[in-house]
Amino acid sequence: MxxxxxxxxxxxxxxxxxxxxxxxxxxxxxxxxxxxxxxxxxxxxxPGPDPDSLRRTWSWPVSPRPAVLAAFVAPRSTYGAGHRGIDLAAKQGQQVQAVDEGVVSHVGVIAGRGTVSITHASGLRSTYEPVRGAVSTGARVSAGQLIGTVAGRSHCGGACLHLGALVGSAYLDPRPLLGGGPVILLPLAVGS
Known part of the structure; x- marks a missing residue:
């Protein structure tokens, strides 16, 4: 039909x-x-950047390098269920840094949580929550610059930092964008 x-x-x-x-x-x-x-x-x-060409171009937003508590889960539709970012282990009051240089496109509260968004030269936008912003909309920031602190309730059941990545209105998995050491595959133990 x-x-x-x-x-x-x-x-x-x-x-x-x-x-x-x-x-x-x-x-x-x-x-x-x-x-x-x-x-x-x-x-x-x-239209927009090829995510594969941007692998490992972002720095971690909290230091030391945090554990990933929850992975990205792509929604099956625009408003469908999914996890539109990754959750990183963080403490209340912990400093949050910009993952890459860019222009702050939003600082405010969405759905009761403090949020900061930064638009990067690559065309990607990074989002951070729950964050009490220490920057203003329109400000230029460099990679690693303090943009706020983890503050307020989170959806993690404890303290965490939710990091999102968008191109246009589509969410991407931010994990491949974050730097880190090379992946090393170890042989399986035989007969153990």
């Missing part, structure tokens, strides 16, 4: 937005009608 002409633009928009979300692949079963003559088919290239 094909959607009505009034619904078709909404479904196409949702398909395009859905294609921005890592891990979401809309196949031939997607609820959109076949393309009209002359329409572009195939994968849609999202």
């Amino acid at each position: 094909s959607p009505t002409p009034a619904i078709r633009p909404l479904l196409v928009a949702l398909t395009l937005v859905g294609s921005l979300v890592p891990g979401v692949v809309l196949g031939p079963d997607a609820p959109v009608s076949p393309p009209e003559a002359g329409a572009v088919t195939g994968p849609v290239r999202v």
